[in-house]
Amino acid sequence: MKASQFFISTLKEAPAEASLPSHKLMLRAGLIKANASGLYTWMPMGLRVLRKVENIVREEMNRAGAIELLMPVIQPADLWKESGRWDFYGDELLRIEDRHDNPFCFSPTCEEMITDIVRKEVNSYKQLPKNFYHINTKFRDERRPRFGVMRAREFVMKDAYSFHADFDSLKQTYQDMYDTYCRVFNRLGLQYRPVAADTGSIGGTGSHEFQVLADSGEDVIAYSDSSDYAANVELAQTLPLSGSRAEPTQTLTKVHTPNVKTIPQLVEFLNIPIEKTLKSIVVESENDGELVLLLLRGDHEFNDIKAEKLAGVKSPLTMAAPEWIMAQFGANGGSLGPVGFKGKVYADFATEKGTDWVIGANDDDFHYTGFHFGRDSAEPEFVDLRNVVAGDPSPCGSGSLKLARGIEVGHVFQLRDKYAKAMNATFLDNNGKSQIMEMGCYGIGVTRVVAAAIEQNHDEKGIIWTEAMSPFTVVIVPMNYKKSDDVKNAADQIYAELQAAGVDVLLDDRDERAGVLLNDSELLGIPHRIVIGDRALKEGNVEYANRRAGESENIAVSEIVNLIK
Numbered sequence: 001m002k003a004s005q006f007f008i009s010t011l012k013e014a015p016a017e018a019s020l021p022s023h024k025l026m027l028r029a030g031l032i033k034a035n036a037s038g039l040y041t042w043m044p045m046g047l048r049v050l051r052k053v054e055n056i057v058r059e060e061m062n063r064a065g066a067i068e069l070l071m072p073v074i075q076p077a078d079l080w081k082e083s084g085r086w087d088f089y090g091d092e093l094l095r096i097e098d099r100h101d102n103p104f105c106f107s108p109t110c111e112e113m114i115t116d117i118v119r120k121e122v123n124s125y126k127q128l129p130k131n132f133y134h135i136n137t138k139f140r141d142e143r144r145p146r147f148g149v150m151r152a153r154e155f156v157m158k159d160a161y162s163f164h165a166d167f168d169s170l171k172q173t174y175q176d177m178y179d180t181y182c183r184v185f186n187r188l189g190l191q192y193r194p195v196a197a198d199t200g201s202i203g204g205t206g207s208h209e210f211q212v213l214a215d216s217g218e219d220v221i222a223y224s225d226s227s228d229y230a231a232n233v234e235l236a237q238t239l240p241l242s243g244s245r246a247e248p249t250q251t252l253t254k255v256h257t258p259n260v261k262t263i264p265q266l267v268e269f270l271n272i273p274i275e276k277t278l279k280s281i282v283v284e285s286e287n288d289g290e291l292v293l294l295l296l297r298g299d300h301e302f303n304d305i306k307a308e309k310l311a312g313v314k315s316p317l318t319m320a321a322p323e324w325i326m327a328q329f330g331a332n333g334g335s336l337g338p339v340g341f342k343g344k345v346y347a348d349f350a351t352e353k354g355t356d357w358v359i360g361a362n363d364d365d366f367h368y369t370g371f372h373f374g375r376d377s378a379e380p381e382f383v384d385l386r387n388v389v390a391g392d393p394s395p396c397g398s399g400s401l402k403l404a405r406g407i408e409v410g411h412v413f414q415l416r417d418k419y420a421k422a423m424n425a426t427f428l429d430n431n432g433k434s435q436i437m438e439m440g441c442y443g444i445g446v447t448r449v450v451a452a453a454i455e456q457n458h459d460e461k462g463i464i465w466t467e468a469m470s471p472f473t474v475v476i477v478p479m480n481y482k483k484s485d486d487v488k489n490a491a492d493q494i495y496a497e498l499q500a501a502g503v504d505v506l507l508d509d510r511d512e513r514a515g516v517l518l519n520d521s522e523l524l525g526i527p528h529r530i531v532i533g534d535r536a537l538k539e540g541n542v543e544y545a546n547r548r549a550g551e552s553e554n555i556a557v558s559e560i561v562n563l564i565k
């Protein structure tokens, strides 16, 4: 590419509204232009970077057996009502109407759309598992769009959705995606850390985020100094101080227990924050004994955050909702369950309309023994990550905790049946019996990755790209291209040879002062630079500099192409 035929629009100073280095540098290097709050144009130079990131993501997704498709960004409200997220998602969901007054939203993520496709297309276990993905624009009406494309309103995400006949298959694909994300971020040359994470408005059970380590990051992660343990501290999860509770350790046995209305349904139904509204709990049962109050996050029963055992409970029991429940319940809600009781459970919710009793009756409800700490087996010990300070013992039992800041560039979730159940995505198993699919989802913030990479790789002169992401691999900077025939001939020849060798090369033939060309090459962060001037040429040399190493050296004209390709 010749600069004269391309579009370079660098700035000396960054606009005042930019505070982060990546935001300033992306504006100064002309990678992006701000159009409105949280809305950006990817300028030609920036788009080359974005496409490189996309291609690496696409190659690694394809390698992992994921299948690319392309779903619409404007999505009918009906699908979102089916999953319950039309109400639950809140103000980040941009709602729009067409000319017939039909409600739609601009997709912030695509669980509903893909579940709708899969429930219509897949009906047998023989078609499972499948993992579909696309790389497409998302819109989230962020409360505070900031830091350029790091927290934009419109952004590009790679989102993948896997469907399975059973949990084991989901766990396999989840692990494959986890490994794929490591390959992607390794290839991009990022310093990152996978961490245990909260499931946010996507929901589901287990999840991990991929955090690019940077002091400017909005997230705080806690990690052990002597093991792999790492978690996002926003994880409002109480973890046991010892032992792993992520997986059942024994064979699961079903026990018959009273049904308890799950609180997330109530949250969605009442649309009020639980922590302010749960007043008391009443248990009426046919037997006395042990009562375990089990608090679950999200709406899946295998994702508990705390259990408390009360011995010698006599029925009927009325108790104030315990402090720890009030402290733990977030807007995501959860469910509350007694074990070993046959009877009824009431939860008293104060709503704006007054007191509202929600009743769980004793029907064919089950849960498993051997799964939850504190319910059926070991005593739990807990640490609330939101309150940890550096030096606290690590919840994994090994070493002490350190804290670091990170930028969330990827997020993988085990959704289990959250969407499949609500939207009735079923298949026939090998006995011809209808079953609900298991589901996972996997996101990478493709546009955010570009900003995160710059946060980690820059100096006072500008961006320092890795070869994998750089808009060009090499820049040729001729001094006096327009006036010196020798310089022009050498530059044209090296340019042609590099192009023939398949190297992504930029020939900066703009009619600008040497200082401008040199400064721009550093601001743009292109890894290899070849400066061609009359003086060195007389000795058969050009000046080569590596952007990261800094130092420049004389290299023979005859060797420069071999050095780079």
Ligand code: ATP
Residues within 6 Å of the ligand: 109, 140, 142, 149, 150, 151, 152, 153, 155, 157, 200, 202, 408, 409, 410, 411, 443, 444, 445, 446, 447, 448
């Ligand atoms: P955050 O915590 O930063 O708001 P999120 O947890 O809401 O992100 P997810 O729903 O997990 O985001 O979406 C998957 C990925 O999309 C994120 O890991 C992130 O890389 C990217 N992403 C999310 N919101 C934005 C945004 N406003 N601008 C740019 N990228 C975003």
Ligand code: MG
Residues within 6 Å of the ligand: none
């Ligand atoms: Mg968010």
Ligand code: MG
Residues within 6 Å of the ligand: 200, 408
């Ligand atoms: Mg997040």
Ligand code: MG
Residues within 6 Å of the ligand: 200, 209, 408, 411
């Ligand atoms: Mg996330």
